[in-house]
Amino acid sequence: METKLKELKTRLVEVNDLKSAAGLLQWDQETYMPPGGAPARARQIATLQRLAHEKFTDAAIGKLLDDLRSYEESLPYDSDEASLIRVTRRDYERAVKVPPPFIARLYDHMSASYQVWAEARPANDFARVRPYLEKTLDLSRQLADFFPGYEHIADPLIDYSDYGMKASTVRAIFTGLREQLVPLVQAITGQPVVDDACLHQTFPEAQQLAFGLEVMKRFGYDFERGRQDKSHHPFTTEFSIGDVRITTRVKENDLGEALFSSMHEAGHAMYEQGVRVDFEGTPLAGGTSSGIHESQSRLWENIIGRGWGFWRFFYPRLQAVFPDQLGSVPLETFYRAINKVEPSLIRTDADEVTYNLHVLLRFDFELELLEGRLAVRDLPEAWRERFRADLDVVPPDDHDGVLQDVHWYGGLIGGAFQGYTLGNIMSAAFFFEVALRAHPEITSETEKGKFGTLHSWLKENIYQHGHKYTPSELIERVTGGPLSVEPYVRYLRDKYGELYGL
Ligand code: ZN
Numbered sequence: 001m002e003t004k005l006k007e008l009k010t011r012l013v014e015v016n017d018l019k020s021a022a023g024l025l026q027w028d029q030e031t032y033m034p035p036g037g038a039p040a041r042a043r044q045i046a047t048l049q050r051l052a053h054e055k056f057t058d059a060a061i062g063k064l065l066d067d068l069r070s071y072e073e074s075l076p077y078d079s080d081e082a083s084l085i086r087v088t089r090r091d092y093e094r095a096v097k098v099p100p101p102f103i104a105r106l107y108d109h110m111s112a113s114y115q116v117w118a119e120a121r122p123a124n125d126f127a128r129v130r131p132y133l134e135k136t137l138d139l140s141r142q143l144a145d146f147f148p149g150y151e152h153i154a155d156p157l158i159d160y161s162d163y164g165m166k167a168s169t170v171r172a173i174f175t176g177l178r179e180q181l182v183p184l185v186q187a188i189t190g191q192p193v194v195d196d197a198c199l200h201q202t203f204p205e206a207q208q209l210a211f212g213l214e215v216m217k218r219f220g221y222d223f224e225r226g227r228q229d230k231s232h233h234p235f236t237t238e239f240s241i242g243d244v245r246i247t248t249r250v251k252e253n254d255l256g257e258a259l260f261s262s263m264h265e266a267g268h269a270m271y272e273q274g275v276r277v278d279f280e281g282t283p284l285a286g287g288t289s290s291g292i293h294e295s296q297s298r299l300w301e302n303i304i305g306r307g308w309g310f311w312r313f314f315y316p317r318l319q320a321v322f323p324d325q326l327g328s329v330p331l332e333t334f335y336r337a338i339n340k341v342e343p344s345l346i347r348t349d350a351d352e353v354t355y356n357l358h359v360l361l362r363f364d365f366e367l368e369l370l371e372g373r374l375a376v377r378d379l380p381e382a383w384r385e386r387f388r389a390d391l392d393v394v395p396p397d398d399h400d401g402v403l404q405d406v407h408w409y410g411g412l413i414g415g416a417f418q419g420y421t422l423g424n425i426m427s428a429a430f431f432f433e434v435a436l437r438a439h440p441e442i443t444s445e446t447e448k449g450k451f452g453t454l455h456s457w458l459k460e461n462i463y464q465h466g467h468k469y470t471p472s473e474l475i476e477r478v479t480g481g482p483l484s485v486e487p488y489v490r491y492l493r494d495k496y497g498e499l500y501g502l
Contacts, residue, residue, distance in 0.1 A: 025045050056091075157415035170363065177356060195333075199334075202252055216263070220452070220455040246262070248262045260306070268296060275464060287467065295422075313448060344393065347405060357390050359417050360390075362417040429483065432490075
């Protein structure tokens with residue numbers, strides 16, 4: 001049986017190598033590739049993804065999985081061997097349902113659509129990208145239909161990113177959250193507006209990037225096994241456990257943009273870097289789900305990076321980098337500015353409290369588009385109306401409206417956004433309910449710019465397991481129960497209640 005397991009691993013590593021090569025081409029497309037490379041690049045990525053898919057869905061892998069079934073059943077459920085066979089079988093059974101020519105068409109289209117979006121967004125030209133988005137919707141529906149028997153057409157797509165979740169379960173969690181969030185947002189917006197002018201002076205790019213690097217190194221992002229470049233939309237990508245890269249974008253008139261997005265992506269990257277090295281190249285490497293992944297990025301970005309303790313240490317350092325801009329701004333003023341709650345247009349710039357409303361509306365739009373209740377051509381107007389209703393702001397154009405996120409233009413419609421809010425909810429459950437109770441010294445260490453205890457706890461309890469457990473298994477192992485929104489709501493109420501004197 002060991003020989004068969006070895007053969008399975010060898011085949012899986014080859015699949016992973018093809019996917020990593022495609023990922024590197026994609027990273028290059030979004031960072032350094034000249035525009036002229038676009039048509040060939042779309043084809044190259046599609047070819048590699050198709051080959052990876054063909055190799056993974058080879059009948060020989062199905063045969064090995066069948067042969068290994070009794071061996072798997074003889075092993076403890078959470079042994080590495082049983083987990084590798086179990087997770088591979090789950091992925092395999094899903095992959096064989098999708099024909100390789102469809103995969104090639106899908107990746108080819110996503111790559112072409114991304115390129116058109118990258119030009120259409122600065123030009124505020126939704127009409128240009130609209131046919132691509134219509135095709136994306138069509139392909140998303142076709143993909144879902146390879147998994148008949150679903151309760152909602154979004155279910156198979158949600159399952160890709162947050163295994164085990166359905167439209168109905170996500171909707172139930174989001175409805176509960178929304179009931180508690182809306183009154184909080186209303187109470188805060190009834191208070192005087194916080195002055196955040198200190199963040200909107202001129203902050204030269206080089207110094208911003210250097211400060212962000214210092215923060216990420218202190219968090220524990222290993223730059224011997226990672227790097228940061230610039231792209232339209234910040235992202236994390238990994239080619240192996242030893243090469244996990246992030247990107248950021250800088251605005252010289254907005255100090256928060258690059259800094260918080262760097263902390264966010266560093267959280268994703270540290271997760272990938274912390275997976276056990278012997279999982280390398282197998283389906284056990286990589287994060288568990290988009291929700292668990294976001295819980296890691298949001299934990300570092302928000303719970304730590306927008307926290308009082310963090311800035312007690314880092315603010316004097318930031319003032320030393322920007323003495324003219326921040327030298328006379330007190331810590332208290334800066335802290336209030338970075339935690340200003342204000343209904344706004346851009347999801348990635350949104351504060352912690354209103355952020356989830358941005359996610360909830362995108363989730364609802366995905367369901368409506370897939371159900372056929374909303375047409376792509378009506379999306380920009382629906383977007384404006386929903387913003388008016390939920391946030392009382394109206395995007396002046398599509399650039400800051402429906403064109404703002406890469407997800408639907410470089411990926412699928414369905415399953416693209418729920419992970420962000422699920423991650424927020426999980427981040428508070430992991431941090432406040434478990435990590436901080438086990439290690440109260442995390443608070444004082446944070447005030448000294450030290451994150452070793454927290455980083456080790458995350459490695460031990462979350463990172464190292466990679467993809468071994470399902471999201472609900474991991475949540476159960478870490479918190480001892482199912483996912484609850486209460487710790488997250490309590491965190492928001494406590495923090496913002498104090499900031500806004502509620
Ligand atoms: Zn993220």
